[in-house]
Amino acid sequence: MTTKLRIGLLRLTDGAPVITAHEFGFFAEESIETELVVEPSWANIADKLAYGFIDAAVMLPPLALAAELGLRGKRQPLIIPYIVSANGNTITLTTSLVEEVKGLAARQNISTVAALAACLRARQTTLGVVHTYSTHNLLLRYFLATAGAEAERDVRLAVIPPASAVEALISGQIAGFCAGAPWAEVARRAKVGAAIATSCDIWKSAPEKAFAVSAHWANEHDAALAGAIRAMLRAAKFCDDPKNASYVAALLSRRRYLDVDAHVILANLPGGSAGGAKCGFFSGAVTFPWRSQGMWFLKETRRWGLMDKDSDARELVTRVYRPDLYRAALAPLGEPVPIGDWKREGAHDQEWSLEAAPAAIAMPPDSFCDGAIFDPSEVWGGTEAAKMGALHK
Amino acid sequence: MLRRSRDYETVGAMPLKILLVDKDTNRAEALSGKLTASGFAEVQRVPGGDGITKALETAKPDLIIVDMALPDRDVLEDIRAMSAAHPVVMFAGGDDPSFAEEAIAAGVCSYNLSGVALEDLKPIMASAVALFQRYRRVEVELAATKALLEERRLIERAKAILMRGRKMTEPEAYRFLQKKAMNENRKLREIAAEFVRHHEEQQA
Numbered sequence: 001m002t003t004k005l006r007i008g009l010l011r012l013t014d015g016a017p018v019i020t021a022h023e024f025g026f027f028a029e030e031s032i033e034t035e036l037v038v039e040p041s042w043a044n045i046a047d048k049l050a051y052g053f054i055d056a057a058v059m060l061p062p063l064a065l066a067a068e069l070g071l072r073g074k075r076q077p078l079i080i081p082y083i084v085s086a087n088g089n090t091i092t093l094t095t096s097l098v099e100e101v102k103g104l105a106a107r108q109n110i111s112t113v114a115a116l117a118a119c120l121r122a123r124q125t126t127l128g129v130v131h132t133y134s135t136h137n138l139l140l141r142y143f144l145a146t147a148g149a150e151a152e153r154d155v156r157l158a159v160i161p162p163a164s165a166v167e168a169l170i171s172g173q174i175a176g177f178c179a180g181a182p183w184a185e186v187a188r189r190a191k192v193g194a195a196i197a198t199s200c201d202i203w204k205s206a207p208e209k210a211f212a213v214s215a216h217w218a219n220e221h222d223a224a225l226a227g228a229i230r231a232m233l234r235a236a237k238f239c240d241d242p243k244n245a246s247y248v249a250a251l252l253s254r255r256r257y258l259d260v261d262a263h264v265i266l267a268n269l270p271g272g273s274a275g276g277a278k279c280g281f282f283s284g285a286v287t288f289p290w291r292s293q294g295m296w297f298l299k300e301t302r303r304w305g306l307m308d309k310d311s312d313a314r315e316l317v318t319r320v321y322r323p324d325l326y327r328a329a330l331a332p333l334g335e336p337v338p339i340g341d342w343k344r345e346g347a348h349d350q351e352w353s354l355e356a357a358p359a360a361i362a363m364p365p366d367s368f369c370d371g372a373i374f375d376p377s378e379v380w381g382g383t384e385a386a387k388m389g390a391l392h393k
Numbered sequence: 394m395l396r397r398s399r400d401y402e403t404v405g406a407m408p409l410k411i412l413l414v415d416k417d418t419n420r421a422e423a424l425s426g427k428l429t430a431s432g433f434a435e436v437q438r439v440p441g442g443d444g445i446t447k448a449l450e451t452a453k454p455d456l457i458i459v460d461m462a463l464p465d466r467d468v469l470e471d472i473r474a475m476s477a478a479h480p481v482v483m484f485a486g487g488d489d490p491s492f493a494e495e496a497i498a499a500g501v502c503s504y505n506l507s508g509v510a511l512e513d514l515k516p517i518m519a520s521a522v523a524l525f526q527r528y529r530r531v532e533v534e535l536a537a538t539k540a541l542l543e544e545r546r547l548i549e550r551a552k553a554i555l556m557r558g559r560k561m562t563e564p565e566a567y568r569f570l571q572k573k574a575m576n577e578n579r580k581l582r583e584i585a586a587e588f589v590r591h592h593e594e595q596q597a
Contacts, residue, residue, distance in 0.1 A: 043502075053498075131470075
């Protein structure tokens with residue numbers, strides 16, 4: 001018997017594994033009949049999840065947490081049993097501002113971010129982010145804060161749909177924006193903007209989109225959910241191989257998906273030309289739903305007053321992030337899966353080896369731009385941390 | 394849960410200020426005409442894009458009605474800074490989920506900015522939903538008509554190829570295609586399309 005699964009997504013490169021799994025019939029082979037619903041806004045994704053028009057979505061993790069708490073519209077219990085992508089975000093500025101920032105950094109021998117902060121402070125500037133509850137908003141704020149610049153005080157942040165960002169750069173409504181692929185590349189090719197930093201310059205191997213599923217659907221269809229995780233992992237391996245990039249780009253460029261030139265999409269796929277802004281889909285345990293990463297998003301969302309501190313952080317993250325379901329789905333394949341659910345984020349500036357079963361996983365660096373190490377137990381206090389068992393060091 | 398504002402009692406007398414965000418100018422015109430005629434609404438229209446922020450500042454609306462096909466909903470959800478009240482997605486009231494579902498299916502959504510009671514907004518949203526449904530129906534019918542025309546075109550073309558290539562009469566050609574479709578348990582349209590494609594490949 002086949003199970004129907006309706007998945008919402010936006011016109012973004014990081015939806016590649018889900019689109020590929022759908023088009024290649026990987027979901028079908030797991031007896032799942034998928035319908036992909038491409039939406040123009042994150043608000044549509046959240047509302048359609050809340051009212052049962054879709055069962056799952058390729059979603060911003062902070063938005064999934066906000067939807068779970070009912071912070072924007074009807075509350076919808078969601079779970080995250082799988083991460084779709086890592087990296088892929090770019091901070092793009094107008095070409096003249098990029099020159100100014102780089103010039104200042106060179107003259108005064110200061111970091112790019114320090115020069116950027118100085119330029120933003122010097123005049124009233126607006127930068128665009130894709131949503132209030134987005135990884136982009138949190139990463140950009142984190143980056144600027146390392147140089148002492150704060151949103152509202154030193155720079156205005158406005159929400160700009162990425163597809164409108166190029167136009168907004170031209171009209172002068174914004175001086176730059178932080179968005180996912182392919183939109184920075186679109187701006188670069190239109191010669192209106194250039195990259196000043198990528199998500200890798202802020203947090204190496206930063207988790208990006210999550211596979212968020214309605215908790216109700218997940219409870220009713222546990223076997224289908226496990227099948228969907230296996231189908232996406234299979235597609236993720238395909239998408240992560242640079243050899244397949246041109247194929248994936250052609251698939252994504254179709255009118256019903258991104259409707260953007262395949263060459264533009266290619267830049268941000270593995271092996272592409274976009275440097276630190278390339279999406280990651282598989283290697284380095286990208287797909288594992290680390291509870292510590294959920295906790296980092298929660299901590300940063302609270303830091304900027306976008307979420308109040310009433311809710312029990314650990315309880316929320318444990319309820320939403322479901323590494324147990326990930327393991328159960330992949331165990332039959334003999335796929336190496338991490339042993340712990342939490343790790344210290346940002347602890348590695350070199351490649352490292354992650355404890356996993358049946359075999360260790362080779363991991364890329366995961367450091368933050370300011371060298372900070374995020375120990376999730378800090379959020380709920382030291383004594384509580386002991387109960388969580390060993391953290392990956 | 395209904396949200397009642399201080400000036401709830403005056404709402405009946407005072408027109409509500411509505412910002413209508415819709416890129417379909419015909420539909421926007423029809424809806425704003427309908428709402429203005431009812432006398433309880435003062436409507437300003439904006440097609441979406443970077444005009445929205447300015448329109449919000451100048452119009453200071455009580456209610457925003459927005460086309461869900463636009464990417465601008467994410468912009469509208471970030472308006473806390475501009476408005477004293479926290480914007481409430483229409484559906485967040487939660488007392489009538491089927492109404493919210495109907496609105497989503499029609500492709501329209503609203504934001505309540507001034508905390509006006511939900512029951513006062515409902516007739517306004519009902520008008521919007523009805524109008525969006527009507528436009529959607531026209532779109533669906535148009536797409537169906539286009540598909541039908543394309544099917545006819547393909548079948549005509551396939552018949553012509555058969556009549557020329559295999560010296561069949563028109564009814565013979567049609568029966569040939571129909572029989573093939575029945576034998577293979579496929580749609581006549583698919584058979585015709587495949588036939589035409591094969592023929593064109595051979596010609597090339």
